[in-house]
Amino acid sequence: VIFIFGLVIDYAIFLHDAWERAVSSDDRHLSVTSGAITISALTTLCGLGSLLFAKHPALHAIGSTAFIGILCGITAVLLIVPLGSKK
Secondary structure, eight states: OHHHHHHHHHHHHHHHHHHHHHHHSOOTHHHHHHHHHHHHHHHHHHHHHGGGGOSSHHHHHHHHHHHHHHHHHHHHHHHHHHHHHOO
């Protein structure tokens, strides 16, 4: 759970910084940063989500928790950070 919170907080910080740079100047950081965040979230979903197919109950629980946490976290970051960054 700490790993998931750490990733989602990093996603929010990076996206907020890129959004602030895009608002203050004509910087193309926003599209590159949001693409990198999305790719990072998708690879994490695939990697930890593969534990959903584990037969061991503990590994399956870790996979389902990670999958749900990252999916909800990236959704929240992509929806909430732009709303909070508008001036």
